Amino acid sequence: MKRSGELVLPLSNPDFEILPSCWYNYTQNYKKNTMQAKRHHDGKGINAKISLHNAPRVGVQKFVINIHWSSANVNFIGDDCAANANTCAVDSKDAKSIVPGDIAPVQKPIKTWKQRSGILPDHDWEQGRTNAVTPVANLFFQSKTTVETPMPTEEVTIPLLDSSVAVSVTRTGQAVNLIYLPHYEPETVFHCFNELFLLLVQPSLDRFFRNPETGALKNNFVFIVDNGPSEQPSSSMVQMCLARLCKFLNLDRVTQVSFAEYNSKRNFVKRVHPQVNKALSAHGAFSSHAIHPDVKGAWRTRAQ
Amino acid sequence: MEKMAGDVIDCLKWVKFGGKFIEVYRGLKEDNWILNDEADVKKFLSLSEFGKEASGMSYRARRTPLVQSLHDVWGIDLDYTGEYWSDYTVIKGEDDEERSSWCDKYTTVIFR
Numbered sequence: 001m002k003r004s005g006e007l008v009l010p011l012s013n014p015d016f017e018i019l020p021s022c023w024y025n026y027t028q029n030y031k032k033n034t035m036q037a038k039r040h041h042d043g044k045g046i047n048a049k050i051s052l053h054n055a056p057r058v059g060v061q062k063f064v065i066n067i068h069w070s071s072a073n074v075n076f077i078g079d080d081c082a083a084n085a086n087t088c089a090v091d092s093k094d095a096k097s098i099v100p101g102d103i104a105p106v107q108k109p110i111k112t113w114k115q116r117s118g119i120l121p122d123h124d125w126e127q128g129r130t131n132a133v134t135p136v137a138n139l140f141f142q143s144k145t146t147v148e149t150p151m152p153t154e155e156v157t158i159p160l161l162d163s164s165v166a167v168s169v170t171r172t173g174q175a176v177n178l179i180y181l182p183h184y185e186p187e188t189v190f191h192c193f194n195e196l197f198l199l200l201v202q203p204s205l206d207r208f209f210r211n212p213e214t215g216a217l218k219n220n221f222v223f224i225v226d227n228g229p230s231e232q233p234s235s236s237m238v239q240m241c242l243a244r245l246c247k248f249l250n251l252d253r254v255t256q257v258s259f260a261e262y263n264s265k266r267n268f269v270k271r272v273h274p275q276v277n278k279a280l281s282a283h284g285a286f287s288s289h290a291i292h293p294d295v296k297g298a299w300r301t302r303a304q
Numbered sequence: 305m306e307k308m309a310g311d312v313i314d315c316l317k318w319v320k321f322g323g324k325f326i327e328v329y330r331g332l333k334e335d336n337w338i339l340n341d342e343a344d345v346k347k348f349l350s351l352s353e354f355g356k357e358a359s360g361m362s363y364r365a366r367r368t369p370l371v372q373s374l375h376d377v378w379g380i381d382l383d384y385t386g387e388y389w390s391d392y393t394v395i396k397g398e399d400d401e402e403r404s405s406w407c408d409k410y411t412t413v414i415f416r
Contacts, residue, residue: 070410101308131305133312136331175326177316179309185334194337201373204327209378217378233412236395240345243391243405246414248339248365248384254414272321279319280312292307 066260074224074257074266078171081222082143086211090141091196092224092269093231095187096177099280101131101288106281129182131288135276136180136187138199139269140208141224142173174208175272187230193241219252221245226264233258338371339363348388361388 005023009016030036037043081088099105148166178195185191199205211218225231231238233256246254259266309330316328334340341363348361365371365384374380394414397405406413 066410073411099312101305131308133305133309135312135316135328172322174324175319175321177326177328178331179313179316179328180331181305181309183305185331188342190337190340190342191332191334194339195332197338197370197374198329198332198336201370201377202327202329206377227410234407234409236349237342237345239395239405239407239412239414240349240388240391242412242414243394244339244363244386246394246416247386247391249378249380252416255411256413257411260410272326275319275321275326276316279315283315286308286311286315288305288308290307290311292310295306 062262064260064262067263070258070260071263071266074259077222077224077255077257078141078143078268079169081141081220082145084220085142086213087218088220088222089209089218090173090222090224091199092139092141092173092267093137093192094226094264094267094269094273095134095136095228096273096276098127098129098132098134098182099286100128101133101286104281104285105283106277129186132182133286134180134182134187135177136195137269137272137276138176138178139272140174140176140205141171141268144170144172146170171268171271173268174205175269175275176202176205177272177276187228189230189235189237189241192230193245196245217249217251219250220255221249221251221253222255222257224267224269225256225258226267227258227261231256231258332370336368336370338365338368338374340366345388348392356392357389359388362386363388 005018005020008018030040030042032042078090081090146168148168176199178198180187200209209218210216223231225233229235233239238256242254242256245251258264264270313328313330316326319326344361344363348356348359351359362385364386365382367382371380371382375382394404395407397403402415404415406415
């Protein structure tokens with residue numbers, strides 16, 4: 001394990017980092033006298049130095065005929081906006097799963113090494129909205145394009161003139177989470193629509209909406225969403241809202257685009273969720289019975 | 305529950321994504337919404353095509369503190385009013401010869 005890491009590191013890019021736990025996972029990840037040890041031919045003088053663990057069972061269960069077209073469309077829109085960053089604001093948004101009160105906010109599937117009857121579904125946890133908080137994630141999208149070969153450089157001219165170069169594109173940006181109480185504030189079309197105005201007036205997000213050349217509002221808005229009922233682009237209610245937004249903010253173009261069914265995991269904002277999950281998991285359960293110090297109400301005066 | 309929302313905000317403030325801290329805010333409450341006429345839009349959409357044109361329904365932006373901030377920052381019209389029918393013609397793209405929208409299952413684009 002150690003040797004493989006020492007071999008790889010001098011040969012790789014200077015900014016490539018790999019943890020020792022990762023070397024372990026990819027080389028000798030089994031305990032003696034276990035099923036995995038048997039699969040790795042332990043004690044027979046054979047060591048393939050590769051992991052024979054199963055890949056995580058999170059694959060796509062259903063083949064969707066439109067997936068290539070819809071992903072290519074979103075990627076094209078992303079590239080187009082990256083090339084015209086001064087006039088385009090891209091907001092990739094998704095309601096992250098709920099944070100239930102009084103129980104662990106991130107539930108871990110147990111005994112993943114045991115055979116299960118299939119793939120882990122995405123939404124099989126506690127879904128009650130009564131004592132819960134929902135963070136809605138927005139990613140103000142920026143693309144980072146880097147030429148990998150022949151020499152790593154960050155200077156890229158689009159469109160590419162030379163087909164011999166390899167280019168890697170990182171979809172990143174500023175992540176914003178808005179926290180809602182879903183029991184009182186259900187996720188409706190107008191709820192999603194009005195939250196944009198809140199983001200528009202935040203001073204720290206001003207740079208994503210302001211055209212640096214003219215100092216005015218960017219005139220091209222793109223929303224990358226999931227196919228949820230409150231935001232799916234084919235809903236006529238959503239279309240009415242978009243037409244209204246275009247006139248209200250005096251924009252040139254408003255685009256709402258989604259991925260095909262079962263493939264919302266390709267939405268860029270989903271990359272934010274693991275980081276959020278990590279923090280929530282480290283925090284542990286949130287109490288839903290605690291009382292806010294500034295609370296005002298009739299019951300409080302009675303209690304006193 | 306507000307306390308719990310505050311706790312979640314405090315917890316998420318320290319999350320980093322792409323080398324930057326993520327920003328966390330308490331979401332917008334319904335009394336601060338600028339446009340809040342979902343029931344009317346539903347009613348309008350349930351009418352027949354002729355009924356839609358004849359309905360003459362309109363909406364206006366509500367005077368909330370948020371619309372005042374929008375006006376201060378971006379110069380948005382405080383007394384904005386719009387008509388459902390004119391929004392609807394934009395979606396249908398039957399306004400004039402130029403296309404004003406593109407709608408399919410996964411995409412909606414509104415042009416002006």
